[in-house]
Amino acid sequence: MTLAGLALAQAVKARALELGFDRVAIGPATLSHGADFERWLDTGRAGTMEYLAETRAERLDPARLLPGCRSVVAVALNYAREDDGAEWRGVARYARGADYHNVMRPLLHALRDYVSAAAGAQSRASVDTSAVLERDLAAAAGLGWVGKNTNLIAPGLGSYFFIGLVLTTADLPPDDAVPDRCGTCTACLDACPSAAFEGPYALDARRCVAYLTIEHRGPIPDEFHAPIGDWLFGCDVCQEVCPWNRHAPPARQAVPRSTPAPCSSATSPPPRGSAGSARTRI
Numbered sequence: 001m002t003l004a005g006l007a008l009a010q011a012v013k014a015r016a017l018e019l020g021f022d023r024v025a026i027g028p029a030t031l032s033h034g035a036d037f038e039r040w041l042d043t044g045r046a047g048t049m050e051y052l053a054e055t056r057a058e059r060l061d062p063a064r065l066l067p068g069c070r071s072v073v074a075v076a077l078n079y080a081r082e083d084d085g086a087e088w089r090g091v092a093r094y095a096r097g098a099d100y101h102n103v104m105r106p107l108l109h110a111l112r113d114y115v116s117a118a119a120g121a122q123s124r125a126s127v128d129t130s131a132v133l134e135r136d137l138a139a140a141a142g143l144g145w146v147g148k149n150t151n152l153i154a155p156g157l158g159s160y161f162f163i164g165l166v167l168t169t170a171d172l173p174p175d176d177a178v179p180d181r182c183g184t185c186t187a188c189l190d191a192c193p194s195a196a197f198e199g200p201y202a203l204d205a206r207r208c209v210a211y212l213t214i215e216h217r218g219p220i221p222d223e224f225h226a227p228i229g230d231w232l233f234g235c236d237v238c239q240e241v242c243p244w245n246r247h248a249p250p251a252r253q254a255v256p257r258s259t260p261a262p263c264s265s266a267t268s269p270p271p272r273g274s275a276g277s278a279r280t281r282i
């Protein structure tokens, strides 16, 4: 890698942090677990989230979204808060602020524009707005490792963060991947209220409380009513028990609240026992 390439990567990272992202890493535009994703889809683990299968080809190949894509700039935005009161009980942490797509989009677009201008390249931003396997690419970039609960975990940050990506045709020097630090721990697999994990790194979304309360279309089967318990929108159990979140720092800048109370907001919960209306996508 040339000195110019290294200087460019440094400048891109500095700009990402300046924009307010908590972490940034650069990696190749190639997947590590595309075959796992395909198996997951083919065995019905996505439930009624048909959009994932419909965009399978794009998710497996970032170059379909950005021809000539060579590198990925992966960023993390911490959404952990210190001040959550009882009124947010039942709402997953990620949904206690304004819709994260709206919070991340302007920041990512600014980063995309910076990368394009600095590298003389074409770039495209994604925060679940394009068909991209975000965790896989972010893990390859070294933003963190995929935990047994399938969340991306960053050393010193935990997993309460959103992932955003800038795909670019620029050839940027990659960072090292972060090694898996789950070790022998199985806290998340043991604590899941609906036994949604088939094993480490393998979630059956059809059993996941987050899926059932947000994404699922149709009646919620009786067997899940008790496991869903007090959860109204999303679920954080597999993150709450994770030792890497025990000392997770609060966000430097709290994601603004969308409304004073969750009930009237865009992230309001679906009626218990009925189909979620998927007002917002995870």
Ligand code: B12
Pocket: 031, 033, 034, 036, 037, 040, 049, 052, 092, 093, 094, 127, 128, 129, 130, 131, 132, 133, 134, 135, 136, 146, 149, 150, 151, 152, 153, 159, 160, 161, 162, 163, 164, 201, 202, 203, 205, 208, 210, 211, 215, 233, 234, 235, 236, 238, 282
């Ligand atoms: C569909 C979806 C869901 C589904 C399915 C989740 C799942 N685990 O598959 C449901 C509705 C259940 C869901 C729930 C949540 N989600 Co969600 N979701 C997505 C979405 C749109 C696609 C994910 C996907 O493709 N899933 C299919 C599976 C197979 O892929 P994957 O989870 O990315 O898994 C990869 C790795 O696990 C890896 N892998 C597979 N096998 C193996 C084996 C080994 C050994 C290793 C190392 C890796 C590995 O390869 C997989 C494919 O590349 C992404 C945004 C995006 N565009 O990527 C957000 C996203 C993953 N969700 C996010 C969040 C915040 C959540 C929740 C925490 C929200 C909540 N509190 O309720 C929960 C977490 C539940 C959980 N344990 O995953 C964040 C994750 C941030 C992070 N730090 O990881 C994302 C990235 C959105 C974002 N831009 O920030 N989600």
Ligand code: SF4
Pocket: 147, 148, 149, 150, 181, 182, 183, 185, 186, 187, 188, 189, 238, 241, 242, 243, 244
């Ligand atoms: S709870 Fe334990 S096994 Fe699960 S993701 Fe965290 S460290 Fe890994």
